[in-house]
Amino acid sequence: MFCQAGFDQWLTTIMQHLSHLSKPQATVLALWSFGMVLARSCALTAVSHLLAKGMKRKEQTVRQQLREWYYDTPRKRGAKRQALPVETCFAPLLGWVVSWWQGTQLALAIDATTLGQRFVVLAISVVYRGCAIPVAWVILPAGAKHAWRREWLRLLRRLHRAIPRGWTVIVLADRGLYAPWLLRRITRLGWHPFLRINTAGSFRPAGMPCWRPFLSLVPRPGTSWRGTGLAFTRNQVPCTLLARWEEGYKDPWLILTDLAPEASDAGWYGLRAWIEQGFKITKRAGWQWHRTRMRDPDRAARLWLAVAVATLWLLSVAAVADATLPVSTLLDVTEMCPERPRTRRATRLRLVSVFRQGWVTLLVALLRHEPMPQGRFVPEPWPVVPPLEEEVPVPVRAMPKAA
DSSP states (O other): OOOHHHHHHHHHHHHHHSTTSOHHHHHHHHHHHHHHHHHTOOOHHHHHHHHHHHHTOOHHHHHHHHHHHTSOGGGSSSTTOOOOOGGGGHHHHHHHHHHTBSSSEEEEEEEEEEETTTEEEEEEEEEETTEEEEEEEEEEETTOOSOOHHHHHHHHHHHGGGSOTTOEEEEEEOGGGOOHHHHHHHHHTTOEEEEEOOSOSEEEETTOSSOEEHHHHSOSTTEEEEEEEEEOSSSOEEEEEEEEEOTTOSSOEEEEESSOGGGOOGGGGGGGHHHHHHHHHHTTTTTOGGGOOOOOHHHHHHHHHHHHHHHHHHHHHTHHHHHTSOSOOOOOHHHHSTTSOOOSOOSSOOSSOHHHHHHHHHHHHHHTTOOOOOOOBOOOOOOOOOOOSEEOOOOSSOOOOOO
């Protein structure tokens, strides 16, 4: 199944977009990602075995080459070999996505995932057609518990030059990650925060003298509210609040952004769920990372670069097939949030994931010894939620100040 022409084409693509890597580093990254696609696994044994058979090389030689790629400098053979600088790949990786992107709207999601009792992964991903492409990450020991502020700020700082001016970029995060410093940092980068918050707290609508509890703006399911003002009596945040409580949800969506109410939609928050699908692809539904025996966070971070590049590759070549589906295959926004059991079948359901479509497309090209499909990204329109029956007005006389 190994196709030398296909591999050479892929290596050329990697060297073009990650041009700061040395040729040996780019070559082994190409081997890792190419082998992962063929094996549909990021396991060292699975990838090295398949590549050795396809390239007619000794398996132990290929295994050592792949393994040394994620070693620290002292473990490498050869005085001139250096550890792979993963953080320097983040901006080029996002720039690679942008260069193949159709349009000037981009949604990033930030979230954390774990691997048992070994690792915590903090990741920023581009969400795309029901999945996600990691573009920046840090992997920490599972026992290293702190606020993660330093890590998130460093990751965002690494990415901000990769997106051209004039693009509309929203950054999505769940309520467990909300912090005033995160909202401010995203805004300073010229991007737009789209951060969900907890229901505890108060909001003072613009032009109103008093504060109102968040839940007074959406007091029951089937209600919504949007407007500008100040959030929180302490650490006040000037912002737009998008509040929406769908039927069947335990809690409302309360989303803070710097976009004007008429220029934003609460439905966009539903895109955040795609980063969770991306984590599933990294583990059981795709690259099988949950089976890794790694214990070193730095080595795991380097392996994640191969995971990210392989994911980028598959999702980009799936564009043609996936774009032939109906105008939008997004689930109804009320079906997209994992908080609610899905009781209705979506009218336009994606039967084959974009990940699988890309994998099949690449395998067919390799089996037929055809040129590799040209990668590109054709994003779906961002979801727009229909108005709820009841839009809660702000009364002229506000409620008493809430703590």
